Amino acid sequence: MRRVVITGMGMVSSLGVGFKHNWESILGSQSGIRKIKNFDVNDLPAKIGGQVPEGATGDNLFYADDWVSAKDRRRMDTFIVYGLSAAQQAINDSGWLVDSDEKAWRSGVLIGSGIGGLPSIADGAVTVNQGRARKLSPFFIPASLINLVSGHVSIRNGFKGPNHAVVTACSTGAHAIGDAARIIMWDDADVMVAGGTEAAICPVGVAGFCAARALSTGFNDTPEKASRPWDKRRDGFVMGDGAGVVVLEELEHAKARGAKIYAEVVGYGMSGDAHHITAPAENGDGAYRCMSAALKRAKMTPADINYVNAHGTSTPLGDEIELGAVKRLFGHYSKAIYMSSTKSAIGHLLGAAGAVEAIFSVCAINHGVVPPTLNLDDPSNDCDIDLVPNIPKETTVKAALSNSFGFGGTNASLVFKAFS
């Protein structure tokens, strides 16, 4: 099977723009969670979120004109704008340029989203319900469709290879990277731009997750304290907006053009819970089997993994179940690993989470530091695993495992390995 490496990375989150800036902020134990101010939250039990900070170019803030013209933004909901930003960052970072038909045919895109254009859909529904169906924008459908992120990236960069999208709730980003890596392994492309994007913090989005009783509601006055995986006082996840995109490349292809290589994608595992539409299976079997499958594909054992970037959303049920599954898989090696949740800093980016966390996992490998789990002051579970409370730790990370679990009982794990 052909080998696949990461040669470019891009990120947008509540901590700002750029994966390097995000990584430094994460290591500085900063939180991007704030009170929601751009719409009325009076009727909503959850009043906080990880929204992307807008501002001027050069301050690591998001300036939309840097990525998409005002004219083009009318054709797309915000999740597409964030996705295009992260994708362009990753492509620029990789230095990959399509300048021939052959290169175009061998370059593809696979970017997903969990929710897609919910703000556009909500606005469009109001227009139609007001009896103004003829006033619905001709861009309504293409602005909302999830695969249009991949579509726009391909159009802008002339990538004419496989053009695909994933929609698997909170596992989207991990599935996108895993599936894209396989497209390269199977020789259907040499370069794949892969990841996830989300911008679902809007009245309907927050109300919907509140109705499902999924969100934290007890920290509205101290937003940065709300996302606290494994802590006793955790009471639900915090929504986050943003995007993570990587450039995946066949190893020899990357070497031949002298590309810098961040890490190798060595493992990808999937499983289904077959249990409940929103709740994870209590025995953690889905998580266990998905991590096991990823290790098997990587030809690794638990002893080879140094760091686990957990799904760890800060929900009362999910955190403990994942912890149990990791303990079961790692056995006595549990003492030897670090496991943390970067959702403690930026919230849960839903369809973008797996991709953003893949990038943090790769950064941990590259920098020899594991990122912290913020607000883990009083662990609810006495365990052997070092959950990296509040401050990062320096350690050698030769290989990292990243978990993502989604509504519908869909699980994905990725394994990244240092490239030498």
Next chain:
Amino acid sequence: MSDVADRVKKIVIEHLGVDEEKVVESANFIEDLGADSLDTVELVMAFEEEFGCEIPDDAAENISTIKNAIDFIETQQG
């Protein structure tokens, strides 16, 4: 220049993000101003909104230049 012409041109400049110099009466939305088929649908909707008129689909199909738009709207208002 008529009031209608000014307002039509303003809408075209805003929606297509084109330079004012290019927005002459003979300019074709698609061929000269870089619009696509969805842009032209949106332009027609913007004209309807601005001038409080209804432009039926068969009439909209014949509005491909700035002049076409001005002429149609002036006929409606006349």
